[in-house]
Amino acid sequence: MPAIIPNSRQDEIRRALRGDGYRIKIGPFNVSLRSRLNKVAESMSLFYGDYPQLPADAFVDYHVRVDNPLGLRRWLHPQAIFSFDGFTPFKPLPEAQAFAMFEWGLNWCIATTAHQFLVVHSAVVAKDDRAIILPGDPGSGKSTLCAAMVSQGWRLLSDEMALIDPEAEHITPLPRPIGLKNESIEIIRTYGNNVTLGPSINDTAKGTVAHMRPPPDTLQHATRAAQPDHIVFPRYTTGAATELRPLNKPRTLTRVAEQSFNYHILGEDGFTTLTRLVSNCPAVELSYSHLDSAIAQIDALVS
């Protein structure tokens, strides 16, 4: 693993994780993580080592923890369990997946409580504050495309969740490591020169998972919102030619609504936000198999 974070900093992070919590600002959220696991400390240093620290008296949105569950199993096949302040929504998983579990657990916290936003399952990248929303089901190639774009200089707002402000209609950045799966890991490792990947985690339900570190400049703009400019539904198909097809508004509306986690909770506000988004943003479907030409097509959309 590349040593980006100095050893002394790593020790600080480890101590905080083992003590009262490693307290950082992730996008608009204040998060405190506790963990005694070395794997978590290593990955937190690599991915979150340079995130802004919270002052000691800050209000924390999510007090979370990833640790071994109690029981005999931990001596044989150590597991990790995620808890949101004592509440454990998920079953334990093998300890090797502990860091991924933090990511999934934080997704869950945000999607179930951050109703000040319309939260849509999608990657968001921006150029000059013009944001491209890339919704997509797992397997659509959304994260791969997002990682490739980010390594080509696009600004990462989010890999997994678009936080759309119902009033301002802009997108609040939530920069976090980009989750890559299976073949995508090698494709991205060799793709750009701006790429730092964490350790591969084998045998998750999603296959092999590895995370890509957001480029350093991402964090410098972590509080700068961006305006939605285009909605692009990526569809990776082996051997396909790169092709953009415009999508009509009604179809776009239903497809984005399907990808939203809290559309039903926001009710009328959710509907208004979504209709405004869709009427202001042209939407396209992007079939691709070649990253460079796909990115060139998206570049053309905002130039």
Added chain:
Amino acid sequence: MRKSRLLIEILCNPSAAGHFTPPDWDLLLRQARSANLVAHLGVLLEQQSEGVEIPQRVHRHLAAARLTVKRQNMAVRWEISQLQQALYSLSVPILALKGTAYVLADLPNGHGRLFSDIDILVPRAALNEVEIRLRRYGWRSTHNNAYDQRYYRQWMHELPPLQHIRRQTVLDVHHSILPLTARIHPDPRRLIENAVADPASEDLFWLAPADMVLHSMTHLFHDGELENGLRDLVDIKLLLEHFATEAAFWHRLVERARVLELTRPLYYGLRYVQQVLQLPVPAQTVKSISAGGPNPLLGKMMDLLFETALQPSHATCDSIWTASARWMLYIRAHALRMPFRLLIPHLMRKALVKRQEVEIKIPEELKKIVADVER
């Protein structure tokens, strides 16, 4: 203010939050979340805390929880309309209970309460027909092993929980408010006779005010699941604040408790709503039910147990006794629910058979971002 008492102090006196620092707010919200009282806290702070400035970050959580309750309440009304449709031609009264009733009757409790199951009561004589009809409309029994089926059908006051195959909602169909095997037998017919009709429909009812309070108390002091105990005690407080605006209500409450054989739950309910949440109860009422209480020694013990168990289920509120207190009250509740000869084998079985893990439903749309971590 002691850290472990933060939430309870604010429940009793919301304006005390006026002096809060960010770490106080942090802890308050953590305790409220583990007590399942975030939305209630939001309502309370909005209504009764003039001059308290709620930090924006805190406000967002309160607002989000209230929004979730609002959607839940719409969903509950929809679910009930589906039930009415399913049972329409049977012409049986459907009596909403607990959270479901608070929503339908538009009581203050309904504005800040999240709950997971729909609870209804139907006359026991109609139970079979109701179950058949519900099955036809897509509700399926969830506890499918033979022991659980027999446990519910022979001993309990409800059918095994039903789940709708498409909407995934869970429905508890009761025919009484206490198990058939319990020592006291409040007659469900009396509850139905006295029920309040929904002004908007012919077949929908909820319990009369005094009965509703008594049921809420019976549920808390006989059910034994004390993890949500504080939330349930807050329910009792809110119901009393809402209904007991005249002296006659207190009198009626005591009378009803006698008729329904529920003087003991009433005694405990009033005792702890005074002691833990500082609700004033008229001295006359307290005096008139003192005979319904336990003997002094048992009373002392119950005070210790309940005052420990009724704290928020948060690490910062736990003492070394918390887990044992909740466990002892769990055993006590079971001892009240069934005679000894049934209780011992039942608890042994529960201890030996791997306890069915509490099922937390991960909504379908969230599964793609939490990978395989669902239970």
